[in-house]
Every structure is written in structure tokens, then in C-alpha cells.
Amino acid sequence: MTSAKIWTAYYTMMRKEVVRIFRIWAQTLLPPVVTTSLYFIVFGTFIGSQLAPIDGYSYIQFIVPGLIMMSVITSSYMNTVSNFYFAKFMRNIDELLVSPMPDWVIILGFVSGGVVRGLIVGFFVLGVSLFFTHLAIHSVLVLLASILLTSVLFSLGGLINGVFAKGFDGISIVPTFVLTPLTYLGGIFYSIQQFPEFWQKVSLANPILYMVNAFRWGFLGVSDIPVWICFSVLLAMTTLFLCIVLWLFKSGVGVKA
Numbered sequence: 001m002t003s004a005k006i007w008t009a010y011y012t013m014m015r016k017e018v019v020r021i022f023r024i025w026a027q028t029l030l031p032p033v034v035t036t037s038l039y040f041i042v043f044g045t046f047i048g049s050q051l052a053p054i055d056g057y058s059y060i061q062f063i064v065p066g067l068i069m070m071s072v073i074t075s076s077y078m079n080t081v082s083n084f085y086f087a088k089f090m091r092n093i094d095e096l097l098v099s100p101m102p103d104w105v106i107i108l109g110f111v112s113g114g115v116v117r118g119l120i121v122g123f124f125v126l127g128v129s130l131f132f133t134h135l136a137i138h139s140v141l142v143l144l145a146s147i148l149l150t151s152v153l154f155s156l157g158g159l160i161n162g163v164f165a166k167g168f169d170g171i172s173i174v175p176t177f178v179l180t181p182l183t184y185l186g187g188i189f190y191s192i193q194q195f196p197e198f199w200q201k202v203s204l205a206n207p208i209l210y211m212v213n214a215f216r217w218g219f220l221g222v223s224d225i226p227v228w229i230c231f232s233v234l235l236a237m238t239t240l241f242l243c244i245v246l247w248l249f250k251s252g253v254g255v256k257a
Contacts, residue, residue, distance in 0.1 A: 001100050009101045010109055017083070017113030021120070028079065028117055029124065032071040036125045039067055040132045043189065054191050055222040064129045065216040066188030069150060071125045073183060073208065074175070076118030076151040077158040080110050081171045084162030093255065103249040107159065114155030115148070122147060135219055142227060143218030149234045150211045156241035163245075163254035187212045192224045207237055 001009070021028045044060030051059045087093040096106050129135065137143060157174075165171045186208030192200045203209055204225075214230035217223040223230065249255055 013109030021117050032121050033124045036067050060133045065219045066212045068122050068125045069212050069215045070183050072118040072122040073154050075121040076114040077154040079117040080114035080155045080158030081162040085165045085171050111155040115151040118151035138221035139218045146214035153238045163248050182208045
């Protein structure tokens with residue numbers, strides 16, 4: 001395919017993804033915003049007002065970056081896993097696979113949809129947070145790089161889940177039993193410096209901890225982990241997931257009938 005045809009194919013997939021996101025906004029955009037608003041009210045306002053500041057910031061200021069990142073992670077992941085699984089279920093994926101489009105264009109189309117939904121939800125959650133507290137941006141570059149890499153990573157993760165999902169239950173097992181526990185234990189509601197040394201070391205095995213801390217540093221300038229380590233983990237995991245997805249499409253495992 002020529003570069004013009006590749007761009008047309010990618011644009012078509014992206015347009016379909018964006019139209020779908022806004023057409024069913026009550027399912028794709030509203031739920032994470034409402035859920036996060038409840039976190040702001042319960043944890044930030046009611047409970048947070050009784051807690052001591054963390055690293056010089058009020059509790060609600062401290063948890064806002066983590067809650068935004070949690071929404072981005074969940075939205076990016078669920079958008080890709082559900083879209084790809086339903087494409088398999090409805091046999092639409094066959095039409096893409098027999099087309100002249102390279103595999104990487106198909107992958108990019110699905111991943112871009114997850115990134116767009118994740119970033120839109122993150123923006124809305126940020127807007128809601130401003131009703132509860134004020135935020136200062138410490139580093140725009142770190143902020144954008146961390147949220148973009150995280151949304152790409154979990155869009156790829158959702159694609160891997162979608163490839164191996166055998167039924168509707170298969171697209172909810174990982175988010176329920178893996179993603180949710182890792183997210184809640186990823187430093188969103190606390191600093192690991194508050195833990196005993198042993199549990200601090202255990203927490204370092206959670207990859208989401210690095211993403212939350214990188215994003216928090218972009219907002220507040222504080223992090224439990226050096227930012228360069230956070231981005232090293234992010235880049236390494238994104239590269240690994242991308243290689244896995246490319247291999248799955250090339251080999252046809254879980255993709256081709």
C-alpha cells in the first residue's frame with residue numbers, strides 16, 4: 001500500500017473509533033467521570049479533610065493525579081479489549097485481516113481508539129477535580145509523556161486480552177482480578193513512604209506505581225520513585241507489549257480463525 005492509502009485506512013479506523021466513543025458517551029465517557037467524582041467527594045473531601053498533608057500537599061491534591069491516571073488506565077484498556085473482542089465476535093476482524101492493510105496499521109487503529117478515549121476521560125476527570133481543589137502543573141512535558149505512554153501501554157494490554165478472550169467473561173477477568181487490584185495498590189491513595197520498608201519493596205513490583213508517580217511528579221513535583229526509573233519501566237513495558245501484539249498478529253494466534 002502507498003503511504004496515502006495507509007493514511008486513509010488509518011484515518012477510517014480512527015474516525016470509526018472516535019464516532020463510537022461519542023455516540024455511546026453514556027457508556028464510554030460518563031461512568032468513569034461519575035465514579036471518580038464520588039472518590040473526590042468521599043476520599044478527598046470527607047476523609048481527606050481529616051488527614052495530614054502528604055509531601056506538603058493536602059490529601060485531595062495528592063490523590064487527584066492518581067485518580068486521573070486510574071481513569072485513563074481503565075478507559076484505555078476497556079476500549080481496546082471490548083472493541084477487538086467484538087470485532088472477532090462479529091467476524092469484522094476478518095475483513096481487516098484480508099485487506100491490504102499492514103498489521104501495524106490495524107494495531108495502530110485499535111490502540112489509537114483506546115488512547116483517545118483514555119485522554120478524553122482523563123481531561124474530563126481533571127475538569128471535575130478543579131471543583132474540589134486547585135492544581136499547579138510542575139512539568140507539562142512529564143505530564144503529557146506519562147499519560148500518553150500509559151494510555152498506549154494499556155491500550156496494547158487490552159488488545160492482548162482481546163486476542164485471547166474466548167467469551168464475554170474473558171474480557172472482564174483481567175480488569176476485575178488483575179487490573180483493579182494493581183490500580184488500587186498503585187499509590188493512588190497513599191505514598192509508599194508511609195509503609196514499612198518491607199512493604200515498600202513489595203510495592204515496587206507493581207508497575208502501575210511507576211505510572212502514577214510519574215504523572216504525580218508532572219503535577220506536583222513529588223514522587224516516591226525517581227522519574228527516570230518511572231519512565232524506564234513505562235518504556236520497557238510498552239515495548240514488550242508492542243512486541244507481543246506484533247507477534248500475535250504475525251503468527252495469527254487468537255487473531256486468525
